[in-house]
Amino acid sequence: MISHLSKYLFLFWALVFIPCLTKAQSIPVNPISFDETIRDLQLEGNYLSNSSLTIRPILFTKKNTLDSLYHLMAAKGETPLRSKTVHFLWNVGRLSVLPVEVLSKYNSHHPYGWNDAAMIPAKGFQSIVSAGVYSEIGPLAIQLNPAYIYADNNTYELTKSYGSLPTGIYKKYLIGQSSVRINTGPISIGISNENLWWGPGKYSSLMMSNNAPGFLHMTFNSRKPLKTPIGLFEWQVIGGRLEDEKNIDMPLEIRGLKSYRKEYGSNSRYQGDWKYINAMIFTYQPTFLKGVSIGFSRQFSGLSKSVLNNSTEQTFASKYLPVFGKLFKSRLLNDDSKSWNQLADIFLRAVMPKSHAEFYLDYGWNDHSYNERDFIMNPSHSASFIVGAQKRVELKKSVWLNLSGEVTHMEQTPDYLVRWAGSWYEHYQGTGYTNANQILGAGAGFGSNSQVFSTALNKGHKKIGILLERVQRAPNTHKVRWSELSYGIIGQYKFDGLLLSWRLSGVDSKNYGWKQDLNRFNFIGMLSARYYW
Template identity: 40%
Template structure:
C-alpha cells in the first residue's frame, strides 16, 4: 500500500497549487438530504452542471451551501439553538463542526431483505446502526471523522440448505464459491465498529486528494447502480476527485480515481459446508488482500445543457500479483482483448466497465438516465457488434416532479427504475457467469461479504416504482417493487434439477416518509414482501404442475431512523 501512497500523492502535489477550498460531504444514503438536493436540481434551483453520478456529494463547494446539513435554512430559522454551520477558530483560518448524530433501525420478520444500507448486514430480526463525529478544516486540510457501529440480532431463518439434496448443495457452492456473499453472518448476534464515513483530504480549487473510508456511488441510478453503491460497508481507499465541475470551452468535467483495499467477511456461503457423506463443498478463499482501483469520468457538452455522458472502469487483483505502476494503475489497458495482450499476460485481472448517461430537464422538472455495464470485455469490435448483450447489465430510470396547484413549493414526485443484472439468452452460446464474479478473484466484487455494486447482486433483477408528496425536506409516499433473486443461479442449476420449480420472486409494497422538525429528521419505511417460491423450494411438488402450493412466505421489513443536526 506504501507504493500507492507515493504515486497518488506525487500526482496530487501538482494539483495542490490553486486556491484553497474545503470539502464536507453528505454521505451516500443520508436520509432526506441526498434526495432533497437532487429534487432541488430537478426544480432548477441548484447548479445543473453537477451530474449526481459521483458521490458522496460535496454541496459546500458544488452548490455553495454553507451548512450542507441545513440546505433549507430550517436550523437557522427554527432550530433549537437558532444557529447552524461551522465554528471558526485560529483567526478564521480553521473551522469545526459537530456532524449529525444518526440512529438507523431495521427489522425483518422472516428472512433478510433490503440493500443500500452501508455497514448493516442482510439479517433477520432487529438491527441498528449509530454514527456521528466531527468535521474540521485547517487551511487546505480537512478531517472528517464519522465512525459507524452496527448491532444485529442476526436470528436464524429457513435458508437454502434446509432439506436440500447433496446435488443441490453442490450446485449452490459451485456458484457461490466464486463470491463472498454469506447467506448468514455467523450463528449468533453480530456487532462491529467501522471507520464509516471518515476521510482526510487536501483540497485545492476544484480538486481533492485524500484517504477515505466513505461509501461511493458511481452512476446516475437512484435505486441501484452497477459499479458502486452503499450496499456494502465503505472500504479504505485513496481518492483523487473533483469537488465541483471543471469548466472548459467545450463543457464541464467531473472525475474520480481510487485505489483501495477490500476485505473478506470471514464467513462461508452457507452454515452447512459439507454434504451428507462429509465431502467439503466450500473452497477457502485465497489468503491475500485484494486491491481495487478504478475511475469514473463524465462530461457535460456545452452545446447540450443537462446532458451527462460518463464512463467507469475498475480493476481488481491480489496484492501479491502486483508489480509496478502499470499493475497498480492499469487504466490504459485496451478495452478490446485483441489489443490488450491478455492471452500472453500471466496477470489476468478481474475488471468491469460501464457507460452511462443522464439527461436533466429543469424546466420540465424531470430527468431520464441509463447505465450499461459489461463484466467480460469483447475480443474485438466485431465480437461486440455480433453479441452486444454478452455479459451485459443495465439500469434505466426516470424521475418527474409535478407541481400541485394552489400549493406553494409542494409537488408529486414520480420515480421508476429497472435494474437487470442477469444474463441474456446469449448464455446458451457463451455463458458469462455472475456479473460480480470471475475466476481470477474468487471473493468476487465484494467487501466484507456484500456486493459493492447493485444490491440485488449477481443475477438479481429489480423493477421499482414510487410516488411521493414532497415539500422541502419532507416527503410521504408509497413504493412498489418486483425483485427476482439470482436468475443466473436459477437458469444454470435449479431449473435443470426439476422442471417443476419456479423462480424466486418478491413483490413488495411500502409506505415511507421523511419528516424534519427543528433539528431532527425522521425517516420511516413499512414494507410487506410476498416471496413466491422462497429459496426456490418445493414443499409439495406436483408432477407436471406449474404452480406449487404452500411454498410462498410473507416477510415484514421495517425501517425507522432519527438524525439530529447540531
C-alpha cells in the same frame, strides 16, 4: 475491538487536528441521505445545475456550502437544519459537529433489503450508530465519522439453495464515512473510507453503491465540474483494499447467502487474502447539450496474491492502474492469467429543469470483449443495464408530487445459450466484487432483476409516499424462479433539530429460496433518526 487503523485515526485526529478544524463536509452516501433531496432540488432548477450528480459523495466548496443547502431544503415557514460550528485562528479554521445518526432495520422472516451500507444480511433487529466531526484549515480537510453496528442476526428459514446458519449476535466498530483530503480549487486528493456511488441510478448502481460497507481507498477526484470551452468535466480515480469478513461462517451475497465455509471449505486459497481494486469514472457535459451528462467508468479487482505479486506484471501502471490500459483482451498480454475481474459501463443522464424531470440509462459489461469485432458483433455479451426516470409536479407553492421508476436488469442475455458469461460480480475471485462479503454494485443481487416505483408528496422536510419493488432472484442460475414483491410506505418528518425518516413494507416471496411452491411473507421496517446540533 476497533481495528489498528481505526485507533490510529482517532489518535492522529485527537492529538493534531482538534485545534484546526470547518464548514464544508461531504454528504455521505448513507442508506437514508440527502442525495435524493439534492436530486429533487436540481430538477427544480434551484441547486447544482452544472453537476451531473453521477459521482458521490458530493463535496462542498466555498460557493456551494452546507448551510446554503439546509436553507434550500426548508419550506417557507420551516426552520432550516443547522450545523454546530466553532471558529478560531481569525476565522481561518472551523470545527463542525456532524449529526448523530441512529439507523435501525428489522426483518421478520429472512434477510431483505439493499443499499444499507454496513448493515449485514440478517433476520431480526440491527442498528448502526454514527457521529463525528469535520475539520478544515487551508487545503487540509479531515472528516471523522466512525460507526458502531449491532445485529441480532437471528436464525431464519433455509433451503437447499439459499442461506446458512447465522453466527449469532454481530458487533463491529467501523471507521465509517471518514476521510483525510487535500483540496485545492476543483481538485481533491486523499485517503477515504467513504461509500461511493457511481452512475446515474437512483435506486441501484452497476459499479459503486452503498450496498456494502465503505472500503479504504486513495482518491483523486474533482470537487466540482471543471469548466472548459467545450463543456464540463468530472472524474474520480481510486485505488483501494477490499476485505472479506474474517469469520468464514458469515454469508456471501454472491452465493445465495451461503457461508464461505460451506462454499469453499476452511482451507480455501481465497481465505486470508485481500482484494486490490483500481477504478475510475469520467463524465462530460457538452456545451451544446445543456443538462445532458455522458460518462464512462471501469474497475479492475483481484486477489492481491494474483494481481500484485504476479510475475507477468512489469510496470507500476499495469499493476496498480490497469483501468488506464487497453480496452480489449487481444491487446492485454496474459490478462486472464492475472485473474482480474473487470467491470465497465457507459451512462447518460438528461436533466430537464423546466419540466422538472430527468431520464437516465446505464449500460455495463461484466467482461471485456476480445477485440473490436467481438464488441460490434456481440455487444450484449455479459451486459446489464439500468434505466430510469423521475418527474416532479408542483401541486401548489412548495408542495411537490414525485413520480419515479427504475428497472435494473442483471440476468444474462439470451447470448448465454451459446456463450456463457457468468453472473455479474463473480469472475475469478471466490467472493467476487464484494467488500465484507457484500456486493459493491447493485444490491438486489448478482444476476438478479429489479423494478422499483415510488410516488411521494413533499413539502420541505415533510414527506409521505409509497414504494413498490419487485425482484427476480438470479433467474438464470436456478430452474425454479424466486420472485419477491415489496409494497409499503415511506416518510420523513422534522422535529426541531431531529430528522426522522422511515420505511414500512411487506414482502411477498414466491418460491422462497428457489424452492417450488414455498411462499413466505416478510415485514421490513427501517428508521433513521438524525440529530443536528
